[in-house]
Amino acid sequence: DTEVTQTPKHLVMGMTNKKSLKCEQHMGHRAMYWYKQKAKKPPELMFVYSYEKLSINESVPSRFSPECPNSSLLNLHLHALQPEDSALYLCASSQKLGSLAKNIQYFGAGTRLSVL
Amino acid sequence: SQQGEEDPQALSIQEGENATMNCSYKTSINNLQWYRQNSGRGLVHLILIRSNEREKHSGRLRVTLDTSKKSSSLLITASRAADTASYFCATDAQQAGTALIFGKGTTLSVSS
Numbered sequence: 001d002t003e004v005t006q007t008p009k010h011l012v013m014g015m016t017n018k019k020s021l022k023c024e025q026h027m028g029h030r031a032m033y034w035y036k037q038k039a040k041k042p043p044e045l046m047f048v049y050s051y052e053k054l055s056i057n058e059s060v061p062s063r064f065s066p067e068c069p070n071s072s073l074l075n076l077h078l079h080a081l082q083p084e085d086s087a088l089y090l091c092a093s094s095q096k097l098g099s100l101a102k103n104i105q106y107f108g109a110g111t112r113l114s115v116l
Numbered sequence: 117s118q119q120g121e122e123d124p125q126a127l128s129i130q131e132g133e134n135a136t137m138n139c140s141y142k143t144s145i146n147n148l149q150w151y152r153q154n155s156g157r158g159l160v161h162l163i164l165i166r167s168n169e170r171e172k173h174s175g176r177l178r179v180t181l182d183t184s185k186k187s188s189s190l191l192i193t194a195s196r197a198a199d200t201a202s203y204f205c206a207t208d209a210q211q212a213g214t215a216l217i218f219g220k221g222t223t224l225s226v227s228s
Contacts, residue, residue: 004158006158033215040223041220041221042204042218042219042220042221043159043204043218045215045216045217048215056214056215088156090158090159092158092159097214097215098214103147103149103208103215103216104149104161104164105151105159105161105206105216106161107158107159107160108158109157109158110156110157110158112156
């Protein structure tokens with residue numbers, strides 16, 4: 001099973017709402033990632049978890065709060081978002097984080113987020 | 117941050133033609149990967165080439181790597197309409213604990 005599952009596929013939220021994006025993988029991967037992607041742009045790294053610990057935070061605003069409850073799950077909690085946060089949010093996983101490993105990433109289909 | 121620059125940004129070809137897209141990067145790498153993204157979907161890994169390799173093939177894909185020029189190219193032969201997608205190169209820096217860095221991507225349109 002090489003699947004990364006993201007839910008929901010689409011999400012519309014107001015600026016005062018609190019919502020969560022979920023990501024799940026059962027490949028035994030120990031690195032999990034959140035990316036934000038705007039139209040016609042490359043994925044922009046937000047957070048990386050390695051062995052369930054936050055390893056990289058690319059200076060993401062605190063209205064985005066990641067959580068890794070266990071090695072298979074990754075959440076992204078959203079609160080007080082702005083309209084400019086509307087984007088495709090992608091989750092990915094890889095065997096390990098780091099340059100000594102084959103860092104092939106497996107991506108989910110993404111959550112299309114619209115903030116009104 | 118992005119370290120890869122793909123060119124062209126957009127490419128339109130007819131079915132059966134070959135498509136070549138290029139990627140340049142800035143720092144030393146361990147390997148370089150190419151990914152495909154169909155519109156509004158997740159990225160799919162296509163091929164990985166190590167820094168000590170110069171060329172690699174996978175089906176209709178051919179990747180080259182020139183570490184002296186810090187550049188790579190992806191050739192898709194005998195293209196099909198289903199190859200229509202965005203293609204991104206991704207590099208991992210030689211520092212431990214770093215994530216992939218994606219280039220800006222090339223949008224390929226293959227018309228029948």
